[in-house]
Amino acid sequence: MTPLLPGSATLGVLGGGQLGRMFVQAAHSLGYRCVVLDPDKASPAGAVADQHLCADYLDSFGLAQLARDCDAITTEFENVPAIALETLAGMRFVAPSGECVAVCQDRAVEKAHFEKAGVACAPHAVITNEIELAAIDPAxxxxxxxxxxxxxxxxxxVRVRTPGELTAAWQRLGQxxxxxxxxxxxxxELSVIVVRGADGAIVNFPVQQNLHRDGILAVTEVPAIGVDAALQQQAVASARQVAEAMGYVGVLCIEFFLLQDGRLVVNEMAPRPHNSGHYTLDGCDVSQFEMQVRAMTGLPLVPPRLVQASVMLNLLGDLWFRGGEGPQTPDWAAVLALPGAHLHLYGKAEARPGRKMGHLNLTADTPEAARAVAAQAAAILG
Ligand code: ADP
Ligand code: MG
Structure with a gap:
């Protein structure tokens, strides 16, 4: 593939959320023009793109226009209909492929892929009807x-303890x-971001250690100082295996569970840059978003290097409601007075509890120092 050189090509992205916004910012910094397709008039990525096609993901005119105006196309949204990517692929270079995105969109298919790739995942069973529900192994x-x-x-x-709770939960989820x-x-919990080119070249970011609160990512730390080096190598090797086994092209994030008995199992994957890779904007010499640009344009994939120990704090809309009353802007001036604090807000007009409004990267020379400044930031944010 002849690379689409910076300064002379236009890149398209399906989806206009914060991941698309940071993709556009990385592409702009390399001199590419960007077109975003997203149905939302007020999308964070649409606001910074050279052009925002406000259309549904299945709108054939919108897709045709995106293909006409762009030299290569990617996605930032995992649930974009795979058929949209396949349609575009008939007209333009698309990475990742609709086929790979489809694997990531369905947990049952995804788990089957992990098994095919030879990477252990949690013991599980698929439930699509009452017969399968009744046949569930109580183990x-x-x-x-x-x-x-x-x-x-x-x-x-839904967490379930008994067969009765399982039946009720399946009904509650709409069967x-x-x-x-x-x-x-x-x-x-760990995650690994790998980047694979159309020529099969593959590189990875360092292992990330993640803390979730209420099922949402809250904190990412890199390096993962508490995790044995051999286990980190195993996570990287497994992540590469998963990407290679599906001929993936682009940025892929694979999440892992480290179990109390020391075993590593894969949880799920995302066919795009990931929230747990946002620290790369300030902690690495190349960000996950620049790597997304490089992978889709055929530019060289250099192995990313961690240049500063990093802690990423996710900034959810809840932070705007700490006073108890209406929304109040957090004290960003106090946060930015901390050395090594890098604030990224996504330009969302309205803060709502649980909504991802931005993230804060804290970088320092040592993991301990990054943790200390993250603790100070967390104290300011309340
Ligand atoms: P999502 O797509 O919402 O990120 P996940 O499958 O990653 O879904 O689950 C969210 C979180 O729930 C995980 O990061 C983990 O903290 C917890 N979790 C999920 N599956 C398991 C499991 N099998 N055992 C223990 N905890 C789990
Ligand atoms: Mg997850």
Whole structure:
């Protein structure tokens, strides 16, 4: 593939959320023009793009225009209909492919892919009808029932202890296809971002250690100082295996559980840059968003290097409601007085509890120092 050189090409992205916004910012810094397709008039990425096509993901005119105006196309939204990517691929270079995105959109298909790739995942069973529900092995309980499709940030999940609770939960989820996973004793959660080019070159970012609150990512720390080096290598090797086994092209994030008995199992993956990779904007010499640009344009994929120890704090809309009354802007001036604090806000007009408004990266020479400044930031934010 002849690379689409910076300064002379236009890149398209399906989806206009914060991931698309940071993609556009990275592409702009390399001199590319950007077109965003998103149905929302007020999308964070549409606001910074050279052109915003305000259209549905299945609108054939919108897709044709995106293909006409762009030299290569990617996605920032995991639930974009795979058929939209396949349609575009008939007209332009698209990465990742609709086929790979489709694997990530369905937990049952995703788990089958992990098994095919030879990477262990949680013991689980697929439930699509009452016969499968009745046949569930009680050894999977207590477990977590997850909808196969459209779940994110802990949504579409119910914890169940007994067969009775399982039946009630499946009814509550609307009897849609689900995966029941055994509830595992977690020691830590990790993620690895790999980037693979159309020529098969593959590189990875360092292992990230993640803390979730209420199913939503709250904190990412890199390096993962508490995690044994051999386990980190195993996570990287497994992540590469998962990407290679599906011929993936682009940025792929794979989440892992580290169990209390020391075993590593894969949880899920996202076919795009990931919230747990936002620290790369300030902690690495190349960000996950620049790597997304490089992968889709055929530019060289250099192995990313961590240049500063980093802690990323997710900034949810809840922070705007700390005073108890109406929304109040957090004290950004105090936060930015901390050395190594890098604030990224996504330009969303309205703060709502649970809504991802931005993130704060804290960088320092040592992991301990990054943690200390993150603790100070957290204290200011309340
Ligand atoms: P989402 O798509 O919402 O991110 P996940 O499957 O990653 O869904 O689940 C969200 C969080 O719930 C995980 O990061 C983890 O903290 C917890 N969790 C999910 N599955 C399990 C499991 N099988 N055992 C223990 N904890 C789990
Ligand atoms: Mg997850």
């Amino acid at each position: 999977l309980l207590p477990g977590i029932l997850k909808t196969s499709r459209m779940g994110y940030d802990g949504k579409g999940q 849609v296809p689900c995966v029941l996973e055994q509830l595992l004793p977690l020691a830590a």
